[in-house]
Amino acid sequence: MAKTTKVSATNESSGLIVHISGLLPSLSPAEQRVARLVVADPADAARRTITDLATAAETSEATVIRFCRSVGMEGYPQLRIRLAAEAARRIEPPDARVVGGDIPPGADLAQIIATIAFNDARAVEETAEQLDPAVCEQVVDAINGAGRVDIYGAAASGFVASDFQQKLHRIGRTAFAWPDVHLALTSAALLGKGDVAIGISHSGTTSDVIEVLQQARARGATTVALTNFPRSPITEVADFVLTTAARETTYRSGAMASRLAQLTVVDCLFVGVAARNRSKARRALEVTAEAVQTHRVGAARRSK
Amino acid sequence: MAKTTKVSATNESSGLIVHISGLLPSLSPAEQRVARLVVADPADAARRTITDLATAAETSEATVIRFCRSVGMEGYPQLRIRLAAEAARRIEPPDARVVGGDIPPGADLAQIIATIAFNDARAVEETAEQLDPAVCEQVVDAINGAGRVDIYGAAASGFVASDFQQKLHRIGRTAFAWPDVHLALTSAALLGKGDVAIGISHSGTTSDVIEVLQQARARGATTVALTNFPRSPITEVADFVLTTAARETTYRSGAMASRLAQLTVVDCLFVGVAARNRSKARRALEVTAEAVQTHRVGAARRSK
DNA sequence: CACCTCTCTGAAAGTAAGTTTCATCCGTGG
């Protein structure tokens, strides 16, 4: 064979800029001028049109095309998007934030937002990682087979409890959320075998919730604890323990990240239950969605 | 002053894909087809030519251009390189999961957990990315200087409203959450200049919330909307618009990820307000923490 | 119910960007 195919050793899928600087000496003078511009500021090059870049390199469009081919690209548009992609990757992910750390006194809102979001997202991810699907499965089964589901939580965890209650209700399950200890105790006393009681407490030390869960257990109900601390008192009165993984910042009394982690767990259980009776759940959701339809106004505005 | 400057929280400089999903409902049908393709696989879209993309979306090139303009780009090439850049920055979504997609019928719990956590975490992160600190700042200032803060939300958003109310209350701010329309309207009627009304609605179309916000505005209160859709009706009655960035999965009626995103925004505002009066807020938190201390049992068990 | 208006839409015309072709230039070696 007379033809010689040139094969580049550089992996095409990444490091285009490195590749180009490697090839630089082997390029013709005019192409080198183009290459230098590209290497110097890939993001800027990506923004330019071919004519623009050619002018900047004091050469013609034809040379730019030749340059594209020389570095293994099909054409200029291809080069452009590769450059844009590489330039974007180059920018480093947001600076190191202290995980679970405090928010510094002088922090501006942008920092606050970044810190909170970072910790919130981490809490959600880490919670999911350490959640045991087998335990979830058992909890889902228990809820699925339950005649009634009671959910207890105080303060912030109370909202999570209500959220879960409302979700289960929407797919046609009998569920109650009791933010009040006395009502909760009364309700727990009426639970029996096959029923499920879920206690939510970030610290795992909220005596009201523990007490109620204990009561429910005594009546034969299956008890589930949702807490951030796997060895906290609440776990002693629970058949199943689900843990969140939130590392709180200073204003932790509000237990900000833990709420999100709790909600994530709630969502998982909810979808788990719904998935057990897919069609029935879907129908129930549609019906409830329709029910509020008249309380919605027209769709979003179109742009003018 | 008759002039009301509306400030939206969508930050143009990053998170284009998030931005697009937020605008999705406000786009025309043909543009929506394009948007969906783009959101589903930005990297792939970046590789396509305009004709190609138009064909794939079963529309004309003209519509694609209109779509580019609708989302704030100058033209198609600009969109292309932005998409390429974003796709590159984005960490590979763990392949098995469709971002914002449905949960497959046969999914086991482990998959469900992974999918939910992934989408939840993404919603939080993307929400933070596109939140405009300047708008947050103004909202924080408004809350900080308010005589009273009213927070409105229905159903799931109602829990978020209550959560926010409770948080503000804990740092000594007068805040109310009204899940009931009539009580809410009554309360809104009593608001005045300097007061703040916050309406929370994922879809931005909940007529109850809109109505109440409008009432509050008519009374001279500063109005704030928290929604996922920057062009939804609720934004028309709000002085400040804060947007979340959740792409919901099928069981979206529950608006799972959006709740978390809303809570993240709430947390940011809360910490922002608390930071304004750091020592006072800290003292208030300590006092309230002490108040529930007797309702806590001993610390976590040591390892056995 | 006819009429109007307004938005959405794609066809087609128009413009700009990218690509190919080709003649020229210039250095090199016979």
Place this chain on the structure above:
DNA sequence: CCACGGATGAAACTTACTTTCAGAGAGGTG
């Protein structure tokens, strides 16, 4: 001095992108 061959840009050409315009259809109005 004359081939020869690579490098280069002008110009022709093709493809991609953008604008314009008229028709379709939804929704409102007298």
